[in-house]
Amino acid sequence: MHQLPETGYLRLPQIIGSPKAIPPMPALIPVSKSTWWAGVKSGRYPQPVRTLGARITAWRVEDIRDLIQRCSLTGECRAESEP
Numbered sequence: 001m002h003q004l005p006e007t008g009y010l011r012l013p014q015i016i017g018s019p020k021a022i023p024p025m026p027a028l029i030p031v032s033k034s035t036w037w038a039g040v041k042s043g044r045y046p047q048p049v050r051t052l053g054a055r056i057t058a059w060r061v062e063d064i065r066d067l068i069q070r071c072s073l074t075g076e077c078r079a080e081s082e083p
Helices: 012-016 033-042 061-074
Strands: none
Touching (some): 012 033
16 A cells, blocks of 8 residues: 555545656556546545645545545546547
């Protein structure tokens, strides 16, 4: 499993990856940004936590860990239209 802290928060680039970051961040969930937000809207992916600030969007590590486990069991993390 990925090296995630026990508790805390992850920002979107930490979840879907960021090849432009230095050093590049690998994706925990290999989907595009628009697919991620569509999945959040539909309930496929967890809702963000916005209590950190008005313009800060983050997800609880526990929710992402549960999503990774669910994806490994069912293979439902990738969108049908993505390769």
